[in-house]
Amino acid sequence: MPIDVAKALAAEPRRTEIAWNHKDVLLYHLGIGAGRPATGADELRYTLESRLHVLPSFATVAGGGPGSVDGSIGPGIDVDLAAVLHGGQRLVLHRPLPVSGRAVRTGSVAAVYDKGKAAVIVLRSEVADDDGPLWSSDNEIFVRGEGGFGGERGPSRRPEPPTRAPDKTVDVPVREDQALLYRLSGDWNPLHADPEFAATAGFDRPILHGLCSYGATLKAVTDTLLGGDVARIRSYATRFAGVVYPGxxxxxxxxxxxxxGAGPGRIVAAVAAVERDEAPVLADTVIEHT
Structure with missing residues (x-):
């Protein structure tokens, strides 16, 4: 089996020095769809360096991301990219992210769960700079065909959205070239660019990165219910429930x-693909804020 659970969990945490600057932040914001309209005052907070703030989901790509899935996640794990999907993401912010910075990321395999027909690998990252902790994240990697090894199934979180009508609904268009732009922030998985590779993974065409949908959703929530104030966000978690195709x-x-959303609390979100009869995209999505 390509996953040696005991070896993966026993491995020493990996420490990596990371750095980013305003150009990385600008590229990320453009990659999740910021800048429409290009001269809109609210959009310039994401696209103009003199007004720039950092959407917290930038943490998922800062310094190239929390160990991009490249078939060598860590000791004891050797997986086929065509069998890998992003299962879920949780991000905890300890303070607002600076426009530029240097930090140390400490990464480890926190858990490996047996889902029967698949394995779920939880990659945990803790990031701190000279002033202390910046953010923590759990990145859940779903690997098809690698379950059935007798391990724990893991927790099952299913926070249901309220039964009342949504407080707000926003439609976010995804550009045809969105995945090509987003991948420049560090996720080079050919699943998002190469039609032939996508076909080997069972898709009609390349799919959008789950973390691109993740960032676009946080931007929509921030701009709609939090007055565009990124500093209010304290945590953001989701489960990737389905794929999105560019366009x-x-x-x-x-x-x-x-x-x-005027005071401290939380926002629950649900995301669907409009053109495919509102097929689920993100589920179990919760943003906690001040």
Whole structure:
């Protein structure tokens, strides 16, 4: 079996020095769809260096990402890229992200779960700079065909969205070239660019990165319910429930706590692909904020 669970969990954490600057932040924001309209005052917060703030989901690509899936995630793990999908992502912010910075990322395999027909690998990253912790993240990697080894199934979180109508609904168009632009931030998996490779993985054409949908959703929620104030975000978690094809439209439904996002609380979101009868894209999505 390509996954040696005991070896993966026993491996020493890997420490990596990472750095980023305003150009990396700008590229990331463009990669998740910022800049429409190009001269809009609210969009310039994402696209103009003199007004720039950092959407917290940038943490998923800062310094090239938390160990991009390249078939060599760590000791004890050797997987086929064509069998890999992103299962879920959780991000905890300890303070607002700077426009430029240098930090140390400490990464480890936190868990390996047996889902029967697949394995789920949880990659954990802790990132800190000279001033202390910046963010923590759990990156869940779903590997088809690698389950059935008798391990724990792992937790099953299913926070249901409220039964009432959404407080806000926003449609986010995905450009035809969105995946080609987003991959420049560090995820070079050919699944998102090469039609032949996508076909080997069972897709009609290349699919959008899950983390691109993740970032686009956080931007939509921030701009719609949090007044565009990225510093209010404290954590952001989701489960990737389905794929998105470049050129489609994301429909983001949002439910805020009783004050509509004006004060501390949480926002629940659900994301679907409009053109495919609102097929689920992101589920179990929760943003906690001040």
């Amino acid at each position: 489609e439209t994301l429909r983001v439904r949002m439910w805020a706590d009783g004050d509509g």
